[in-house]
Amino acid sequence: MPEFDPSEHDISEIGPKVQAIDDADxxxxxxxxxxxxxxxxxxxxxxxxxxxxLEEEDEEPDGLPDLTDMSTAEAANAIRDIDDPDExxxxxxxxxxxxxxGGVKTQIQNRLDSVTEDEDADEEAAEExxxxxxxxxxxxxxxxxxxxxxxxVEDGEYRDMWVYCETQQGELIDVSKEMLGKARQLMDDYNxxxxxxxxxxxxxxxxxxxxQAELAIEYGADVALxxxxxxxxxxxxxxxxxxxxxAARGTGxxxxxxxxxxxxxHGYDEPRxxxxxxxxxxxxxxxTVQAExxxxxxxxxxxxxxxxxxxxxxxxxxxxxxxKEFERVLHMKRPxxxxxxxxxxxxxxxxxxEFHPQGGSVIPGAFDVPEPDPEREGExxxxxxxxxxxxxxxxxxxxxxxxxxxxLTGREVVVALGRGIGDDPSKGIELGVDLVDAFEDxxxxxxRGVITASYQFEGHVEQYITEERQxxxxxxxxxxxxxxxxxISGAVQHKVGMDESDTIISINTDTDADIVDFxxxxxxxxxxxxxxxxxxxxxxxESIGAVAEAGGATDD
Amino acid sequence: xxxxxxxxxxxxxxxxxxLTKGVPDFREGQVSFDEDGHLERGKTPTVMNPxxxxxxxxxxxxxxxxxxxxxxxxxGPPGYKEVLQEAMxxxxxxxLYLLSDREMAAADTWATAxxxxxxxxxLEEMPDLLFxxxxxxxxxxxxxxxxxxxxxDIPMVTHVVALDVDEESETxxxxxxxxxxxxxxxxxEAPMPALIVMDPEFEPSYRTAxxxxxxxxxxADTQERAPDFEDDLTVWNHEALNLDPDFIGLDGxxxxxxxxxxxxxxxxxxxxxxxxxxxxxxxESVLEELQPHAAGASEAAGD
Numbered sequence: 001m002p003e004f005d006p007s008e009h010d011i012s013e014i015g016p017k018v019q020a021i022d023d024a025d026x027x028x029x030x031x032x033x034x035x036x037x038x039x040x041x042x043x044x045x046x047x048x049x050x051x052x053x054l055e056e057e058d059e060e061p062d063g064l065p066d067l068t069d070m071s072t073a074e075a076a077n078a079i080r081d082i083d084d085p086d087e088x089x090x091x092x093x094x095x096x097x098x099x100x101x102g103g104v105k106t107q108i109q110n111r112l113d114s115v116t117e118d119e120d121a122d123e124e125a126a127e128e129x130x131x132x133x134x135x136x137x138x139x140x141x142x143x144x145x146x147x148x149x150x151x152x153v154e155d156g157e158y159r160d161m162w163v164y165c166e167t168q169q170g171e172l173i174d175v176s177k178e179m180l181g182k183a184r185q186l187m188d189d190y191n192x193x194x195x196x197x198x199x200x201x202x203x204x205x206x207x208x209x210x211x212q213a214e215l216a217i218e219y220g221a222d223v224a225l226x227x228x229x230x231x232x233x234x235x236x237x238x239x240x241x242x243x244x245x246x247a248a249r250g251t252g253x254x255x256x257x258x259x260x261x262x263x264x265x266h267g268y269d270e271p272r273x274x275x276x277x278x279x280x281x282x283x284x285x286x287x288t289v290q291a292e293x294x295x296x297x298x299x300x301x302x303x304x305x306x307x308x309x310x311x312x313x314x315x316x317x318x319x320x321x322x323x324k325e326f327e328r329v330l331h332m333k334r335p336x337x338x339x340x341x342x343x344x345x346x347x348x349x350x351x352x353x354e355f356h357p358q359g360g361s362v363i364p365g366a367f368d369v370p371e372p373d374p375e376r377e378g379e380x381x382x383x384x385x386x387x388x389x390x391x392x393x394x395x396x397x398x399x400x401x402x403x404x405x406x407x408l409t410g411r412e413v414v415v416a417l418g419r420g421i422g423d424d425p426s427k428g429i430e431l432g433v434d435l436v437d438a439f440e441d442x443x444x445x446x447x448r449g450v451i452t453a454s455y456q457f458e459g460h461v462e463q464y465i466t467e468e469r470q471x472x473x474x475x476x477x478x479x480x481x482x483x484x485x486x487x488i489s490g491a492v493q494h495k496v497g498m499d500e501s502d503t504i505i506s507i508n509t510d511t512d513a514d515i516v517d518f519x520x521x522x523x524x525x526x527x528x529x530x531x532x533x534x535x536x537x538x539x540x541x542e543s544i545g546a547v548a549e550a551g552g553a554t555d556d
Numbered sequence: 557x558x559x560x561x562x563x564x565x566x567x568x569x570x571x572x573x574x575l576t577k578g579v580p581d582f583r584e585g586q587v588s589f590d591e592d593g594h595l596e597r598g599k600t601p602t603v604m605n606p607x608x609x610x611x612x613x614x615x616x617x618x619x620x621x622x623x624x625x626x627x628x629x630x631x632g633p634p635g636y637k638e639v640l641q642e643a644m645x646x647x648x649x650x651x652l653y654l655l656s657d658r659e660m661a662a663a664d665t666w667a668t669a670x671x672x673x674x675x676x677x678x679l680e681e682m683p684d685l686l687f688x689x690x691x692x693x694x695x696x697x698x699x700x701x702x703x704x705x706x707x708x709d710i711p712m713v714t715h716v717v718a719l720d721v722d723e724e725s726e727t728x729x730x731x732x733x734x735x736x737x738x739x740x741x742x743x744x745e746a747p748m749p750a751l752i753v754m755d756p757e758f759e760p761s762y763r764t765a766x767x768x769x770x771x772x773x774x775x776a777d778t779q780e781r782a783p784d785f786e787d788d789l790t791v792w793n794h795e796a797l798n799l800d801p802d803f804i805g806l807d808g809x810x811x812x813x814x815x816x817x818x819x820x821x822x823x824x825x826x827x828x829x830x831x832x833x834x835x836x837x838x839x840e841s842v843l844e845e846l847q848p849h850a851a852g853a854s855e856a857a858g859d
Contacts, residue, residue: 133800133802137800137801139795140794140795140798140799140800141798142798143798143799143800147800147803149670149673149707150803166736168734168736168737168738168740169738173736173737174737175736234742235734237702237705237711237712237714238711241706277736279734279735279736280714280715280732280733280734280735281734281736283698283699284698284702284712284714284753286699287665287697287698287699287702287703287706288702288703288705288706290666290810291666291669291703291706291707292706294810295666295810296664296665296666296809296810296811297665297697297699297810297811298697298811299697299698299699300697309814311812311814313812315806315807315809315812316812331814336816341816341817341818342816342817342818343813343815343816343817344813344814344815344816344817345811345812345813345814346811346812346813346814347810347811348810348811348812350807355810355811364736393711393746393747394711394712394713394744394745394746394747394750395744395745395746396742396743396744397743397744397745398742398743399734399740399741399742399743400740400741401738401739401740402733402738402739402740402741405739412849413846413849437851438850438851439846439849439850439851440849440850440851440852441849442849452606454606466757467756467757481849482845482846482849499825503845504826505842505845505846506828507833511830516828517825517826517828518825518826519826519828520826520827520828520829521828521829521831521841521842521845522828522829522830522831523831523832523833523838523839523842524830524831524832524833525832525833525834526833529833530833533833533839534842534843534846537843538843538846538847538850538851539850539851541847541850
């Protein structure tokens with residue numbers, strides 16, 4: 001009989017037990033018992049690797065080489081793998097007593113020096129790095145207390161890409177479908193590149209949501225989890241976080257639920273990658289889920305790809321001046337610094353702490369909504385995390401759909417204002433609105449610069465200064481027959497919001513402004529003069545030249 | 557009963573804490589880029605994160621309506637003291653806390669949230685309300701507020717546009733925005749203590765003459781104290797907070813920035829007709845493009 005019956009234990013318990021056994025035969029008996037019983041692949045792997053290790057130790061040759069008949073070079077080779085200084089000293093004595101060759105003695109002495117040096121260095125290192133945080137930080141009276149937030153896994157197994165699919169009014173929102181399409185493409189490539197077989201897993205939470213999980217399969221998921229409960233009708237930070245984390249942590253996870261069901265599609269500790277929508281609720285959820293899973297994230301990503309990467313950052317390599325290759329890294333590219341730069345964010349393990357899952361939130365509209373494929377096969381699974389009443393202390397008592405608000409799409413003309421209004425912001429808005437009114441079907445747009453600047457607007461134009469009028473990457477995307485850009489320099493994130501317009505007319509004092517490159521007409525001039533001239537010409541139906549002259553006269 | 561107890565009906569004064577951060581000043585004329593188009597932090601002045609003023613306004617509204625004290629807390633280099641001074645002036649704060657240490661530098665949101673969590677726990681009592689702004693102008697993640705609520709394990713309400721505190725039931729009632737394919741507004745109740753992330757759309761409201769008067773008095777009082785703000789400033793380093801350096805700052809951060817690329821200048825896609833504003837003929841050709849869309853143009857054309 002083996003020392004213990006593996007079928008009576010969880011994987012997490014078996015690891016330490018197996019490590020404590022030094023008898024390979026004993027381990028083989030346990031392995032047989034496991035094969036005959038539960039036959040769990042990870043358990044068998046743990047036992048097999050232990051057996052291998054013990055056998056390796058056994059194979060180490062006993063006894064010292066006989067250097068007598070060797071040349072100096074041969075002797076050097078023979079002693080190269082000897083690490084025991086006592087053995088080397090013994091060889092040195094033998095040589096002195098026998099052949100007493102200077103070359104051989106030097107080789108042995110060198111080896112001896114290098115071995116003892118290593119040992120000294122090891123000892124020093126051991127002195128420098130005591131084990132516990134208390135020993136390493138005598139200035140802190142109890143640093144371990146602050147590890148209560150650290151819910152890490154050690155030597156974790158990570159697989160699959162998980163996608164949180166947000167819904168509104170019981171239906172998947174577009175960005176959820178966009179992420180499923182992107183996740184499908186990323187994981188298909190990943191499986192090719194790494195000869196792997198990892199899945200896309202969708203998670204949907206709500207009141208009556210099973211159909212949406214089925215839909216997630218059509219959009220690219222291999223497994224779609226859903227958890228339903230009337231109390232989950234609307235997004236709530238705490239229960240939604242707990243449900244995601246409960247599903248994501250594998251059986252036997254040190255911080256997971258003890259009675260978690262062991263499911264066939266989830267044989268690992270935590271997901272390898274996670275994606276969330278960069279919406280108000282999705283972004284919050286990404287933050288709390290990743291904090292709880294002891295990992296990091298990037299927000300508002302506009303591009304994603306997976307490759308290996310060579311890193312020299314000492315916080316990640318553990319050693320300054322060295323480079324270390326990280327495999328299968330999710331590269332998360334996002335506009336940063338208020339849209340002035342792109343950053344690529346990586347979430348990487350440290351030598352003593354594993355930062356998985358890697359993930360982030362994805363800007364709505366960054367990827368295309370894929371064509372649903374009703375024939376796609378996948379597994380729809382109801383998840384049943386127990387819900388604690390304490391998680392529902394925040395109560396959504398009422399909700400309303402807001403009016404569409406400002407919708408600039410579908411207008412014939414959009415008049416957009418940028419930081420060129422800075423000399424007199426209120427006047428600039430006024431002139432823009434006047435021009436808007438001179439058109440049959442037009443509205444006012446703003447560059448991000450106007451929204452983020454701390455201009456002081458007078459009361460009567462303040463109503464126009466809202467983010468919903470913003471045009472560009474993080475605002476509206478418009479393609480009207482006529483787009484007028486007044487005082488806008490034309491940063492790329494503005495460009496993506498308007499460059500499909502039929503005719504683009506820009507007004508700017510700076511002929512080097514980027515917007516020249518995507519304008520059909522570039523009017524070099526001051527918007528404070530050009531806008532009113534345009535307005536008058538349109539209203540009077542007269543030529544701009546006539547207006548200019550007449551305007552000059554009536555102004556007095 | 558020995559000792560003094562509060563008279564019946566009186567409530568313990570509210571304590572709110574505002575979390576704030578200094579960021580590069582991205583306003584035109586302030587922000588500085590090098591030849592490669594990278595932000596030059598050293599040449600760009602530091603200001604309070606613009607979105608944090610909404611958090612400050614939430615705290616100020618609470619203080620004006622309900623009294624009590626307001627603290628402002630920030631994690632950052634010693635230079636952030638001025639940011640705290642600015643915050644003090646705008647929120648009429650009673651005291652300021654700066655969590656500052658080389659070990660805390662280059663933290664991402666997890667490491668920042670852990671540090672702030674520890675700073676808040678070091679206060680004598682758990683505050684009733686914590687306010688954070690949505691997104692910082694430099695990192696723009698919007699994660700630190702929610703992760704601090706996670707660290708403290710208190711309820712949170714985010715994207716708040718209107719706020720009412722009910723001291724008696726120790727509840728906040730708020731309106732918050734939900735975005736997605738449709739825009740929604742929710743009415744939400746949460747027990748205190750809670751963390752509130754304010755939306756940029758939040759507008760404080762002062763409904764009574766009394767409230768407006770209190771507001772005025774507070775301003776006068778703070779303006780007097782602001783020059784000596786360091787009297788009300790507490791600075792804590794990692795030792796004071798008892799934080800293991802391996803778990804804060806760069807070392808405690810799961811993420812790194814692999815590369816920063818200037819947003820590339822796209823190639824010219826349209827051949828612009830250059831028009832001088834004073835050139836009547838040129839302007840006429842522009843006007844021809846506009847005329848068909850002028851108000852009443854379609855009727856005039858006889859459609």
